[in-house]
Amino acid sequence: MTADSIKTAVSNKQPALVQHFKKVIAKHELAHAYLFAGESGIGKDELATWIAMRLFCLNVEANEPCGKCQECRRISTGQHPDVVIVKPDGQSIKVDQVRFLKAEFTKSAVEGNQKIFIISDAEKMTAGAANSLLKFIEEPSPNVTAFLLTTNKNLMLPTIISRTEVVELKPLVPEQFKAQLREKQVTPSLIAMAVNLTNSVVEVETWLKDDWLSQVQSELARWFLMSFKKDMRAFIEVQAKLLTLAKTKDEQQLILDIVMLYCREALILKVNPQSERLSFPNQDKEITAQLPTKTTSALLLATQKALEAKNLLNRNVSFQNVLETLTIRLCQVY
Structure with a gap:
């Protein structure tokens, strides 16, 4: 998706959450870890990407990412070095993928002072991967925000749920x-x-x-x-x-x-x-x-x-x- 199409999609699918996160970001009150829960296709990925674009955008307009600058375009295409996305490798997210993520957690941001991590289908983490991720969530690094996206919150470790801010996305009308x-x-x-x-x-x-x-x-x-x-x-x-x-x-x-x-x-x-x-x-x-x-x-x-x-x-x-x-x-x- 293009940066503009992400803006349009998330505004159509989850307008209330867009307004919520506009206020949270403006007040510098973004939590260190979120769990976005909801069915496929309701805007979890777009919302996480929109937040990343808003944080890195060079030309924020009315508290929204412009969708046109280099930062917005790179994030929308998965090419920004400080926005790391992890997806299942086959049927699951394996412990090696989370170890890579943890190694990235410890590095300084390449181009600024903020790092974003988006873990899609987080319920597909193996037990080892989930336990490995838990330490980061328990001991967050400064200026690092993680977004865990899931279609089934009940498959997540209770310890992970308790240490993230859970956001239930409303179904599409x-x-x-x-x-x-x-x-x-x-x-x-x-x-x-x-x-x-x-x-x-x-x-x-x-x-x-x-x-x-x-x-x-x-x-x-x-x-x-x-x-x-x-x-x-x-x-x-x-x-x-x-x-x-x-x-x-x-x-x-x-x-x-x-x-x-x-x-x-x-x-x-x-x-x-x-x-x-x-x-x-x-x-x-x-x-x-x-x-x-x-x-x-x-x-x-x-x-x-x-x-x-x-x-x-x-x-x-x-x-x-x-x-x-x-x-x-x-x-x-x-």
Whole structure:
């Protein structure tokens, strides 16, 4: 990203935190270590980079980095010697990477009196790496600020959490998330579904690989509409189509999440068809056509059965058994 695009992104995603850190920096009250926690795509990296740009910018304007000077440009491209970024090497951040970081901590700043360290995916530090980092956090060096970025604060060592200032980043509002997905050229029907499943662009991109999410959407639409019409051929669809799309536990859980959305969709269309959080615009007409024959209590019960199915999967009941049993129950309830 360019320096200007970082400024724009962080202002759009986390405007309140931008204002907060403007005041903190102006008062020279920046802490020695922060833990930025929140889902992927909500602005953690951009916020840490923006703070670094603000600290090093040669032409601060209205308490903001200019985004055009040499310092801003070098930081935005990861080329500033006093802004060190560590990312996972493979699946984890290893102890050697943290040792390198600690060695950098002890050096004087190359071009000024400030050093910034940004550790992305900090929850992926090995136990050795996390323990190695702990000493710096416990005994901070002057004019050194560390930013640890994580999507899962619960995976961080409690001792690290207790010695950092934790900043919980707010999720993107739906329109921001939709805009990001549109930039990735995700289709409108998939966007409508995705915004009710996650707030992470990275997660959606993973689901889109090899056209997987589109296939799931298509096959589940067919299966659900059969179940909704009490068509027991939906039972055959489980083994013929759906099992082939659910090879991992994560994929199985996501499929059941989408099933829950379908059950929820029918209920919403019954009680509030003008809702702005509908997930399946391409199927809503068919669902609505069947609603006169469905009671609200039946729709509520179907949603409950979908929730029970997810709980069964979490108790290690086989996905095939879970989905086949749910198919029978939905056909009975509807």
